[in-house]
Amino acid sequence: MSEKIAFLGLGNLGTPIAESLINAGYELTVWNRTASKADPLVKLGATVVEDPMDAIIPGGIVFSVLADDAAVEEIFSMELVEKLGKGGIHVSMSTISPETSRQLSQIHDWYGASYVAAPIFARPEAVKAGVGNICVSGKAEAREIVKPIVQTFVKGVYDFGDDPGAANVVKLAGNFMIAASLEMMGEAFTMAEKNGISRQSIYEMLTQTLFAAPIFQNYGKIVAQHAYEPVAFRLALGLKDIKLTLQTASDVNVPMPMADLIKNRFVSALAKGRDNLDWGALAMGASDDAGL
Amino acid sequence: MSEKIAFLGLGNLGTPIAESLINAGYELTVWNRTASKADPLVKLGATVVEDPMDAIIPGGIVFSVLADDAAVEEIFSMELVEKLGKGGIHVSMSTISPETSRQLSQIHDWYGASYVAAPIFARPEAVKAGVGNICVSGKAEAREIVKPIVQTFVKGVYDFGDDPGAANVVKLAGNFMIAASLEMMGEAFTMAEKNGISRQSIYEMLTQTLFAAPIFQNYGKIVAQHAYEPVAFRLALGLKDIKLTLQTASDVNVPMPMADLIKNRFVSALAKGRDNLDWGALAMGASDDAGL
Numbered sequence: 001m002s003e004k005i006a007f008l009g010l011g012n013l014g015t016p017i018a019e020s021l022i023n024a025g026y027e028l029t030v031w032n033r034t035a036s037k038a039d040p041l042v043k044l045g046a047t048v049v050e051d052p053m054d055a056i057i058p059g060g061i062v063f064s065v066l067a068d069d070a071a072v073e074e075i076f077s078m079e080l081v082e083k084l085g086k087g088g089i090h091v092s093m094s095t096i097s098p099e100t101s102r103q104l105s106q107i108h109d110w111y112g113a114s115y116v117a118a119p120i121f122a123r124p125e126a127v128k129a130g131v132g133n134i135c136v137s138g139k140a141e142a143r144e145i146v147k148p149i150v151q152t153f154v155k156g157v158y159d160f161g162d163d164p165g166a167a168n169v170v171k172l173a174g175n176f177m178i179a180a181s182l183e184m185m186g187e188a189f190t191m192a193e194k195n196g197i198s199r200q201s202i203y204e205m206l207t208q209t210l211f212a213a214p215i216f217q218n219y220g221k222i223v224a225q226h227a228y229e230p231v232a233f234r235l236a237l238g239l240k241d242i243k244l245t246l247q248t249a250s251d252v253n254v255p256m257p258m259a260d261l262i263k264n265r266f267v268s269a270l271a272k273g274r275d276n277l278d279w280g281a282l283a284m285g286a287s288d289d290a291g292l
Numbered sequence: 293m294s295e296k297i298a299f300l301g302l303g304n305l306g307t308p309i310a311e312s313l314i315n316a317g318y319e320l321t322v323w324n325r326t327a328s329k330a331d332p333l334v335k336l337g338a339t340v341v342e343d344p345m346d347a348i349i350p351g352g353i354v355f356s357v358l359a360d361d362a363a364v365e366e367i368f369s370m371e372l373v374e375k376l377g378k379g380g381i382h383v384s385m386s387t388i389s390p391e392t393s394r395q396l397s398q399i400h401d402w403y404g405a406s407y408v409a410a411p412i413f414a415r416p417e418a419v420k421a422g423v424g425n426i427c428v429s430g431k432a433e434a435r436e437i438v439k440p441i442v443q444t445f446v447k448g449v450y451d452f453g454d455d456p457g458a459a460n461v462v463k464l465a466g467n468f469m470i471a472a473s474l475e476m477m478g479e480a481f482t483m484a485e486k487n488g489i490s491r492q493s494i495y496e497m498l499t500q501t502l503f504a505a506p507i508f509q510n511y512g513k514i515v516a517q518h519a520y521e522p523v524a525f526r527l528a529l530g531l532k533d534i535k536l537t538l539q540t541a542s543d544v545n546v547p548m549p550m551a552d553l554i555k556n557r558f559v560s561a562l563a564k565g566r567d568n569l570d571w572g573a574l575a576m577g578a579s580d581d582a583g584l
Contacts, residue, residue: 098487121502133501158497160489169487170494173480174502180476180550187548188465191537194544195390195461197452202462205450209425210413210466213505245483252486254582256479257553258472290546 003027005149006055006062007046008075009094010037012232013120014065016127017093020153021063022046029055053080059087061149068240069100076104086112089142091150093118093134095175095237097244098165099251105138105164114142117164118150119171123218123232131155137166172245179238179262179282181215185223186283190290199224219280226284228277238279239266295319297441298347298354299338300367301386302329304524305412306357308419309385312445313355314338321347345372351379353441360532361392368396378404381434383442385410385426387467387529389536390457391543397430397456406434409456410442411463415510415524423447429458464537471530471554471574473507477515478575482582491516511572518576520569530571531558 003026007018010032018041022028028046030038031054038048049055052075056062062084066072072094084090090108092101092115105115115138122132134150136143137160147157160166185203192202203224207216222228242263249256265285272288274281295318299310302324310333314320320338322330323346330340341347344367348354354376358364364386376382382400384393384407397407407430414424426442428435429452439449452458477495484494495516499508514520534555541548557577564580566573 133497135497156501158493158501160493163488166487166489169484169489170497173484173494174498177476177480177498177503180472183550184469184472184476187541187546187550188469191541191544191546191548192461192465194546195458195540196455197458197461201450201452202465205425205427205452205462206466206469209448209450210507211469211505213503213508215502216505248487249479249483252483252582254479254483254486254578256483256578257581258475258479258550261549261553286546286548289549290544 004029004057004060006057006060007031008052008055008062009065009071010041011065011067012124013122013127015041016124017063017065017120017153018046019044020127020130021149024152026149029057031055053083056080056083058083058085060084061089061091063091064094066094067237068094069096072096072104073100076107078107081107081113082111084108084111084113088113089145090115091118091146092116093120095119095171095241095244096168098168098172098248101164101168114139115164116142116146117167118146119167120154121171121174122154125232127153133158135160135167135170137161138164169248172241172248175238175241176245176256176259176262178215178219179242179266179279180258182219182223182280182282183262183265183286185216185220186286189224190286190292193292194290222278222280223283226287228274228281228284231276231278233279235266235269235275235277235279235281238282239263239270242266296321296349296352298349298352299323300344300347300354301357301363302333303357303359304416305414305419307333308416309355309357309412309445310338311336312419312422313441316444318441321349323347345375348372348375350375350377352376353381353383355383356386358386359529360386361388364388364396365392368399370399373399373405374403376400376403376405380405381437382407383410383438384408385412387411387463387533387536388460390460390464390540393456393460406431407456408434408438409459410438411459412446413463413466414446417524419445425450427452427459427462429453430456461540464533464540467530467533468537468548468551468554470507470511471534471558471571472550474511474515474572474574475554475557475578477508477512478578481516482578482584485584486582514570514572515575518579520566520573520576523568523570525571527558527561527567527569527571527573530574531555531562534558
């Protein structure tokens, strides 16, 4: 394996991941739709290209961190996967549907390349701090090559086996649980607030005790203080994820009433023009409903 | 203040709390509707009485750990509170409605006694291990007397000020969040299971990372393994708590759609004859719905 990596997609998450790979000693060729986003990475030594095709090294490794299913399917055209070809590995970090991962994996197989789903749980600052967590799934041999590479920039790597869709299922389940935690805190803190208890004091009690986990401590602070800026993850992307969750569940006949409720909260947040706020703003729905 | 304490209510939680107080050096006079439950405490040196009235020390301290609002209101009759009288303190640990606490507090005031709400977050084994947490609220002077006593058997004591109902609001909010976490995991694990991922593996990943908190680790194990026995907290008590939550929220005009969903899950679990299982069995609803 070469120390060279092609890296496609330099959004809020892609950029710090690419930077971490450079810091770990990898030689990166990067591409992004808006090329100027590559500037800070070029300063660190990355090569930038104007066409994703030019980043691909036959038989090499390509990371992708893209917005959604459509972007991954568009960029990973037959032509591009053919160039990646025999021995090539695609580390697909985007939060996409398990079904899309399974289909892309078949296309990669066709050309002798391997597809490894590797979605990450991390906000941008967590990537920078090296405390993110990654789920991987896909062909065993390729997974074993990918694991030590991603281990360089996360805290934990969790292996979900051969099904290329499995890691995406876990990622969707986790994102659903984060969004449900936002709603849960929104409702609980609002009930407390209207009983004369400060949102901050109930937040502190619960997240120092029963709910002493990163999700509740970090998002709870945002919800307690209604501090929905800066935007680390957009509401629109949250809606995309919960729709994928419901679709994935529905495909295997699993009703998810709590996820339905969350989806409607996202839809309402966007209807109220909150697309400029972090997805923590999902929790504002409970305050709105209570006339606050 | 005397080292003597009256202790009313020896259920799943009351018994280990009473035992902890004895171990901390307090002299206990205990009462329980079913008197035989006091036997293990009598062996440790407690005195047992047949009438709660006989346990009360005028101007002393009485702890109560009772099943519900009706039990607290029945036992803390005007007559009993009158005997408790001037300087007396009632440490009310039951999970009851904030409104009942506020009304009881007024009756105590009338007779010169103080009412301190002190609900505890702990399953019986957590009480034994001394890792529970208590919220207190009520008259300041009485709170300061109560805090060092309860501190002898819990990890943390959280003060929510003068409103005797405040600690109950926080307790209800916390119990709602626990029940919502059960449903959340039920839905997420079921979606994973029907995608060929073991419930245990998604449980381990999520509770070692984003959801690394006691609630998710302890209840998550129960939900992942469908291990709803032995019963630490009955489903019927969970339903009682979520009804109190919804009533408390409704009293101050706070809609809680997620709590509504949870309430229906409790009702359904009881309809299915699961009253002999731990309230973790709330999570079975998601599996049932998915035909598992």
